[in-house]
Amino acid sequence: MWAQQWHDRLDDVLPYSDAPLVNLTLALIKNKYTIKQMYTTAEEFFTSINLYPMTPKFWARSMFQKPTDRDAVCHPSASNMQYHNDYRVKICTIINDDYFYTIHHEMGHVEYYMSYEEQPFFYEDGANSAFHEAIGDTIGMYASKFLYIFNIEKLLFLYINILVSPSHLIELGFLDEDDITPHYEINYLMRMALQKVAFLPFAYVMDKYRFALFRNQVNRQEELNAKWWNMRIEYGGIMAPISRHDPENFDPGAKYHIPSNVPYSRYFIADILQFQFYRALCRLQGHTKRLHMCDIYGNKYVGERFKEMLAMGSSKSWEVILESLTGENKLEPRAMLDYFDPLYKWLKMENLARSYPVGWKE
Numbered sequence: 501m502w503a504q505q506w507h508d509r510l511d512d513v514l515p516y517s518d519a520p521l522v523n524l525t526l527a528l529i530k531n532k533y534t535i536k537q538m539y540t541t542a543e544e545f546f547t548s549i550n551l552y553p554m555t556p557k558f559w560a561r562s563m564f565q566k567p568t569d570r571d572a573v574c575h576p577s578a579s580n581m582q583y584h585n586d587y588r589v590k591i592c593t594i595i596n597d598d599y600f601y602t603i604h605h606e607m608g609h610v611e612y613y614m615s616y617e618e619q620p621f622f623y624e625d626g627a628n629s630a631f632h633e634a635i636g637d638t639i640g641m642y643a644s645k646f647l648y649i650f651n652i653e654k655l656l657f658l659y660i661n662i663l664v665s666p667s668h669l670i671e672l673g674f675l676d677e678d679d680i681t682p683h684y685e686i687n688y689l690m691r692m693a694l695q696k697v698a699f700l701p702f703a704y705v706m707d708k709y710r711f712a713l714f715r716n717q718v719n720r721q722e723e724l725n726a727k728w729w730n731m732r733i734e735y736g737g738i739m740a741p742i743s744r745h746d747p748e749n750f751d752p753g754a755k756y757h758i759p760s761n762v763p764y765s766r767y768f769i770a771d772i773l774q775f776q777f778y779r780a781l782c783r784l785q786g787h788t789k790r791l792h793m794c795d796i797y798g799n800k801y802v803g804e805r806f807k808e809m810l811a812m813g814s815s816k817s818w819e820v821i822l823e824s825l826t827g828e829n830k831l832e833p834r835a836m837l838d839y840f841d842p843l844y845k846w847l848k849m850e851n852l853a854r855s856y857p858v859g860w861k862e
């Protein structure tokens with residue numbers, strides 16, 4: 501409802517209708533997936549690259565479903581209880597593709613908690629808060645590719661039951677990679693762009709707006725709401741569907757992080773950083789071209805290198821920690837551009853051919 505990611509609108513802008521994407525939500529329902537299986541499936545990806553399995557307390561004490569006997573804050577979260585392997589998530593899970601992704605995200609926080617547990621108390625933290633947000637998303641990118649690209653009906657079953665490498669899948673005849681056409685790939689990249697690229701202006705505006713408030717640059721009687729929408733259209737080309745008025749309306753207050761005072765630039769940076777992690781892990785695997793097709797599932801060597809970085813906690817500066825995995829010591833948006841390069845070229849041609857104007861008027 502915040503238009504923070506746009507992949508739910510994929511059908512409106514699908515580049516090629518002859519190559520529809522796998523509908524992950526339908527596949528989950530058709531395969532009678534349970535909420536528990538969504539978690540074990542995510543866990544299985546992490547353990548396939550030698551990251552940690554969830555602890556018994558995680559399974560016993562997490563909240564996986566919306567309680568029916570009381571109110572609960574349903575905003576998804578992960579907690580490190582700092583005591584005897586007690587890590588938990590709180591997610592009011594619904595069986596669909598978005599929650600499948602959320603589970604990877606929150607489990608990524610838990611993987612990070614477990615990885616830096618050996619550090620002195622002072623360093624038991626992410627290299628910075630964006631690192632913490634990016635870990636699960638990085639794995640989520642591999643996992644979603646895995647499920648979208650391969651024969652999902654058969655694969656979901658295999659994925660949760662046995663450890664399978666892609667080469668093994670080819671042997672078994674389950675891999676559909678040869679059937680992946682350029683049309684399918686562009687459709688897949690479009691879906692990812694609607695999720696990941698469209699998120700950047702939203703995340704940027706969140707803290708831009710909060711900081712403007714903190715600096716008293718907003719007249720709270722006259723433009724508390726208008727300022728929000730001015731920024732939404734300026735940076736993201738998004739406007740309210742009906743007219744909104746100060747001081748009656750306060751739309752940014754509907755987004756969890758605003759009233760809860762959670763900084764948001766971490767998500768903006770994590771959105772860029774996760775492509776940097778993704779590209780680094782692919783390079784370690786020896787995969788350099790068509791980045792979106794790379795797959796680290798089951799690669800324990802790559803996982804170990806990832807784990808080494810996670811285990812550093814906040815014991816060094818984030819630049820040094822980043823460099824230990826990626827060889828790069830600064831935030832590098834080029835990785836995201838590399839990933840979307842085929843889509844970017846395609847869009848440029850499309851826009852030219854149809855003389856579509858690029859951008860929007862305020």
Ligand SMILES: [Zn+2]
Nearest residue numbers: 605609632633
């Ligand atoms: Zn998070």
